[in-house]
Amino acid sequence: MNLRRTRLHILHQAENLGKEAKVGVSLHCHTEHSKEMLDFVPHYAEKLPVIAYYWRKERDKYQKKEGKGIDFSTAYWSPPMTAEAVYDIEKAQIEGAGLEAIVSLSDHDSIDGNMRISEDLGVTHAPVSLEWTVPFEYGFFHVGVHNLPKDRAVDLTKDLLAYTFSGDEKPSNARLTELFAMLNEIPQVLVILNHPLWDIEMVGPERHEVLLKHFIREHGKWIHALEINGFRTWSENKAVIEMAEALGIPIATGGDRHGCKPNTVINLTNSRTFDEFVEEIRVEKRSEVVLMPEYKQPLHSRQLQSFSEILKFYPEFRDGRQRWFDRVFFDIGKGAGLNPLSAYGWKKGGPTWLRWAIWTLGFLGSPKMRPFFELARKQRDRVPKDAAETKFEIPNLEEIAPKSLSSDAVS
Numbered sequence: 001m002n003l004r005r006t007r008l009h010i011l012h013q014a015e016n017l018g019k020e021a022k023v024g025v026s027l028h029c030h031t032e033h034s035k036e037m038l039d040f041v042p043h044y045a046e047k048l049p050v051i052a053y054y055w056r057k058e059r060d061k062y063q064k065k066e067g068k069g070i071d072f073s074t075a076y077w078s079p080p081m082t083a084e085a086v087y088d089i090e091k092a093q094i095e096g097a098g099l100e101a102i103v104s105l106s107d108h109d110s111i112d113g114n115m116r117i118s119e120d121l122g123v124t125h126a127p128v129s130l131e132w133t134v135p136f137e138y139g140f141f142h143v144g145v146h147n148l149p150k151d152r153a154v155d156l157t158k159d160l161l162a163y164t165f166s167g168d169e170k171p172s173n174a175r176l177t178e179l180f181a182m183l184n185e186i187p188q189v190l191v192i193l194n195h196p197l198w199d200i201e202m203v204g205p206e207r208h209e210v211l212l213k214h215f216i217r218e219h220g221k222w223i224h225a226l227e228i229n230g231f232r233t234w235s236e237n238k239a240v241i242e243m244a245e246a247l248g249i250p251i252a253t254g255g256d257r258h259g260c261k262p263n264t265v266i267n268l269t270n271s272r273t274f275d276e277f278v279e280e281i282r283v284e285k286r287s288e289v290v291l292m293p294e295y296k297q298p299l300h301s302r303q304l305q306s307f308s309e310i311l312k313f314y315p316e317f318r319d320g321r322q323r324w325f326d327r328v329f330f331d332i333g334k335g336a337g338l339n340p341l342s343a344y345g346w347k348k349g350g351p352t353w354l355r356w357a358i359w360t361l362g363f364l365g366s367p368k369m370r371p372f373f374e375l376a377r378k379q380r381d382r383v384p385k386d387a388a389e390t391k392f393e394i395p396n397l398e399e400i401a402p403k404s405l406s407s408d409a410v411s
Helices: 041-045 051-066 083-096 112-120 153-164 173-184 205-222 234-247 274-282 299-310 352-364 367-376
Strands: 006-010 023-029 100-105 128-136 139-148 190-193 225-229 251-254 265-269 287-291 328-330
Touching (some): 006 234, 023 083, 023 139, 023 225, 023 251, 083 112, 100 112, 112 128, 128 205, 139 153, 139 205, 139 274, 153 173, 173 190, 173 205, 190 274, 225 234, 251 265, 251 287, 265 274, 299 367
Parallel strands (some): 006 287, 190 225, 225 251
Antiparallel strands (some): 023 265, 128 139, 139 190, 265 287
8 A cells, every 4th residue: 555645444344443543533424404406316217227117207297297397406305314313323333343433414515413413412522514515617516514613603604505505607716715715714624525536416427527627726725635435436436545645635534324324434533532633634634544344345235225225114203204205305386395295195105107216226225136236346346355455556646637727628
């Protein structure tokens, strides 16, 4: 292993990590306070066998009846677990590994979960964090903003979200610079570029690469770490580690959990507080991270298992959160705004194509299907046995953020 900024551990079975560090840090956890957009639904519904047939049938039926297409632009779903439950699950996993626990919840564009943890559970050391959606040119990025000062967290979040939801077709790069500079002036705040290589905006790999390079060229100096993500492939995470090394910054982990299982990646530290942990990343520019045993399981299998948890019926939950269609919000265009799908009188859980999709996801996400995903996994995505024996190919900095890069290089 030829890394200067990051020390990597790969676990293939549960271990007591107390010999490696004192504290485990879990970053990037999603709770019921996250609003997960559904604008990707048509993109994937067209590609799935069987589901595609029923989807097109329902789409055409809606078009004929309403005179317009189904609008997914404002629709969203929320993960099933409460902030308290997510916090407890993450804490239990870290303590089970022989470490003291620090957990940073980071819901999409919301600090509500963090505030509940502080106020309801009295966890004063839990950082106030969010996953900030950052519009940039023709796409957007997700940025983990961790450890906002509690007395300013609400006002700072309002400033960030005003930029996110401004509705401007051409977001102000100058304003974005001001916001990053504002965050950077607060020494205890940690800014992480989450899953940087993921084409989350679905503009295509080549256009995303151009967008990322331009973003790093314009705003890279405000980024304290790049994230290796628990729900991205090993080959992608390896490339992120290599990019971080070229930029001279460490990596940080982000589990990106949305279901019921704990994060599959965590940070290790001997710091006693999150402020001290931030100093390790920001000032000392070093990190120590662990891939937990669950990370080596096939990604698609874990993703589908998470989907099955998201779509599961939870009779023990409070009213309005038990069924998956209590947790999906949609505007049918009748002037009533966004409402849970259950408010529209669905008895069986929606149209046929959607029920097929849910059954399919649940079946494919079951443990008995995991061996098939293992066989189908590409060699480059198999997690190495030993981090120390893993060779990283560090790119030239000019390849990542060339000075002459034009944002319209790929049209």
